[in-house]
Amino acid sequence: xxxxxxxxxxxxxxxxxxxxxxxxxxxxxxxxxxxxxxxxxxxxxxxxxxxxxxxxxxxxxxxxxxxxxxxxxxxxxxxxxxxxxxxxxxxxxxxxxxxxxxxxxxxxxxxxxxxxxxxxxxxxxxxxxxxxxxxxxxxxxxxxxxxxxxxxxxxxxxxxxxxxxxxxxxxxxxxxxxxxxxxxxxxxxxxxxxxxxxxx
Numbered sequence: 001x002x003x004x005x006x007x008x009x010x011x012x013x014x015x016x017x018x019x020x021x022x023x024x025x026x027x028x029x030x031x032x033x034x035x036x037x038x039x040x041x042x043x044x045x046x047x048x049x050x051x052x053x054x055x056x057x058x059x060x061x062x063x064x065x066x067x068x069x070x071x072x073x074x075x076x077x078x079x080x081x082x083x084x085x086x087x088x089x090x091x092x093x094x095x096x097x098x099x100x101x102x103x104x105x106x107x108x109x110x111x112x113x114x115x116x117x118x119x120x121x122x123x124x125x126x127x128x129x130x131x132x133x134x135x136x137x138x139x140x141x142x143x144x145x146x147x148x149x150x151x152x153x154x155x156x157x158x159x160x161x162x163x164x165x166x167x168x169x170x171x172x173x174x175x176x177x178x179x180x181x182x183x184x185x186x187x188x189x190x191x192x193x194x195x196x197x198x199x200x
Contacts, residue, residue: 026168026184030090030097038163040118040155042200046102047087055094064096065089072100075111083107114160121154121197128158130195134173137180148173148197157196163188165196173197 028039028047039047054064072084084107087099102108105118117128126149133142149156154172159165165178165186174180175195179187188194 026166028087028099028166030088030092030099033097033099036161036163037166038159039166040157040168040196040198042155042168044104044118046105046108046118047099048102048108049097049099052096052098053094054091054096061091061096068098079107079110084111116160117156117158119156120152121149121156122152123149123156128193130158131175131193134175134195134197135178135180136173137171143173145195153199154197155200157198159188159194159196160191161188162190163194165194167196167198169198169200171196171198 025041026039028037028049030049033049033051036051037049041047054061068086068089072086075084076082083103085101087101088097089099090097102111105116108114109116117126119126130145130149132145134145134148135141136143148154155167155169157165157167164181165188167184167186170183171180171186173195174186174197175193177189177192178194178196179189181187184198186194186196
C-alpha cells in the first residue's frame, strides 16, 4: 500500500513539474545565439537577436555600443516610451551579437523599416496577402489558410527576413518556404514571406 501511495505521489509531482516547464517563457540570450533569431512572445512582444561580422582590427566595441544605445534612445524618445530595450551586446568569435526586445511588431517594423505582422487567429480584414495554403506541422499536409486563421486559439507570425524563429508554444502550420526544426522552432529560408501559425 505504501509503495502504491509513493508511486502516485511521484507521478503527481512529475506531472506538476512537467506542467510548470511547459508554461515557462523562453528568453533569448547572446550565449545561445549562432544566427539571426526572432522569438515571438505570447504577449505580442518580440525578442530579436542579430549576428554580424565584427572581425576587423579597426572595429571598436565601445563605438558600436554607443551607436546602438543612441539609435534605441532616439527611437524611444520619438515613440513616447520604452518600446525597445537593449538586452545585450556581446562580441564572440569575431561576431557582434545584439539582442533587442520590442514591445510589439509595430515597433519592430518601424525601427527596422520592414514589413511584418503578428496577430491572433480570428482577426478580420488582415491587410496582407497570405499564401492560400499552409503546411500542417504534424503530417506535412497542405491546409487552407483561411480555415487556419479562423481558429482563435492560434497566433500568426508573418516575417520577410531570414531568421531562426522561436515561439512560446507549438508550431501548428507554416508556409512552404520555411523549415520546421523543432516543435517550437522554424527556419525562414529567404526574404520571401514566411508565415508561422502556433498555439501558445
